[in-house]
Amino acid sequence: ILDGSLLFQQVPMVEIDGMKMVQTRAILSYIAGKYSLYGKDLKERALIDMYVEGIADLLQMVLAFPFSPPEAKEKNLDSIKEKATSRYFPVFEKALKQHGQDFLVGNKFSWADVQLMQAILEVEEKIPAVLSGFPQLQAFKTKMSNMPTIKKFLQPGSPRKPPADEHYVETVLNIFMR
C-alpha cells in the first residue's frame, strides 16, 4: 500500500505488460482479450460474459465459505450445493448438450471454459458427487483436464493454490482485518 502500487489500495494486483493492474475482472478480461479467449465477436463475447459472471457468483459462495462462522457452515454448504445443481450446472449441461461441441462458446476454447472448470473442481472439493446427474459436465471436466496447459496446472508443484484451511483464514484476517 505505502509504495503507491495499488490503485485503490487493494489486492489482487498483477504486474503485466508494463501495467500494475488491479480489480480481478479487469485483469481477467485483459488476459482473455490478449490471448484470444474472449470469442470472435461482440455477441460471443456477450455469451462468455454472461457465463463467466454466473460462474463468478457461484465461486463467490465458495470463496466466502471458509470465513463463515461454524454454526452457519452447514447451511452455507447446502446453499452452494443447491445453487450449483439447480441454478448453474444445469445451464452449462444444457448448453453443451444443445450444440454438442467441446467448448461452451463458439466451438473454441474460451475464458468461460476455464472459469467453469475452476468452479467444477472447487465445488467438487466441498461436494464430491456434485457432478452426478451432469454427464456432459463430467465429459467436459475430463476433456479440460487433459488439455496440456490445464493438465500441467493441476499437477502438484504448480502455482495452483490448495483449498482454504483455518491457517489460510487466520492469515487473511490478519492481513486485511486486524
Next chain:
Amino acid sequence: MSGKPILHYCDARGRMESIRWLLAAVGVEFEERLLQTKDDLTKLRKSGTLLFQQVPMVEIDGMKMVQTRAILSYIAGKYNLYGKDLKERVLIDMYVEAIMDVNDLFITHEILLGDERKQQFATIVDKVTNRYFPVFEKVLKDHGQDFLVGNQLSRADVQLLEVILMVEEGKPDILAKFPLLQSFKARISNIPTIKKFLQPGSQRKQPIPEKNIDQVMKIFS
C-alpha cells in the same frame, strides 16, 4: 416489435440503474417491464427467459441478456464507449470495477432503514472520500483532459457521474475537496443525452421511498 431494448427489473435502482444510465448516455430509447410482485418474477422465471433465474434481464439485439456486467460491457462495446484498444479498455475496466464496488454499497444501502442505513452511508462517504475520488481527481489532473480515458467519452465517465450524483443526494458537499471532479460532473451532466436523462420524467429511478422497501423486498423473497 419496436426493436428497442426491453429492461426487466423492479421499480428501483438496484442492479439495473447503471444499465439505464448507459443506454440513456448513448441515446438508445428503451422500454421497461417493472416487476411489482413475487408473482411477476415467478412468471418470468417460468417463461424460461432468465438464464440463471435472476434479473436484471435485458432483451437486446435478439438476445435475452442477464448479468449486469455482461450487459454493460455489451452496450459499451456496441456503442463505442469502451476505449479504442485493449490498453484503454483495461484502464476503463479498472476504473469501472472500482466504481461498481461503490455501486454495490449503494445497492445494500437502498433497502436499509434507520441506523443501519445511516451507517452504510457513512461507509460510502468514507470510501469515496479516501479511496475512490482521490484516484479519479488525480487521473483528471495528470492528463488534463475532459474524460477519464483516451480523451473521449467512455462508460467510465458515465458510471462515475452516476456514483457522484448518488453520493451527493446524501451529502451535497462531497466534492468540496475535488475541484476537478466538480468540473467533470458539470461537463458530463451537460452532454445532451445525459442532460435529458437527468431531467424529471426520464426513466432514471429515485431511491425507493422507505415505506415501499418492504414491498420491493417481497418480490425477491
